[in-house]
Amino acid sequence: MSQYDYLVVGAGLSGAVFANAARKAGKSVLVIDRRDHIAGNVYTEQVEGINVHRYGAHIFHTSMRDVWDYVNRFAEFNNYVNSPVANFRGQMYNMPFNMNTFARMWPGVVTPADARAKIAEQVAAENIGEPANLEEQALSLVGRDI
Known part of the structure; x- marks a missing residue:
């Protein structure tokens, strides 16, 4: 007979x-991890009184009330809204790009077909056959402005 119901x-x-759910259901559980801490990639450690995200920033959001209530039993959340922007030729644009962005960036571009054509024009102007690095890869996919 095994020592644990679940590994x-x-x-x-x-x-x-x-x-956690298995334990609440009365089961015995052994949790193992190759790292020396819990929480996987969302692990946060205290450094001089500051919460530091060891593996990079993490943002949690959900519109499901039961999920929100569940996670708030274990952690305190800051009210953070991710709203990245891009500075293009001195103008600020919300990210991710959308048709409003393209219409503001490129006068006369008002439809998805217009945007695709403008991007294709810029890609062709780069004249990149086989990209040699990440910058050339990006230029060969979306042109210089994007």
Whole structure:
């Protein structure tokens, strides 16, 4: 007979949520992880009193009330809204780009077909056969303005 009802490999979000639910259901669970901490890629550590995201910033959002209530039992969340912008020729544009962005960037561009044509024109002007680096790859896909 095994010592545990479940073996959970990985102490990230999925593993932690499953392990918690299994324990609440009366099951025995062993959670293992190759890292020396829980929380996977959303692990946060204190450095001189400041929460530091070891693996890069993470943003949690949901429109599902039951999910929001569940996660708020375990962590306190800041009210953060991700609203990146791009500075193009001295003008600020919201990201991700959309037709409003393209119409503001390129006078006369008002339809998706217009935007595709403008991008294709810029890609052709770059004259990149086989991209040699990340910059050339980007230029060969979306042109210089984007």
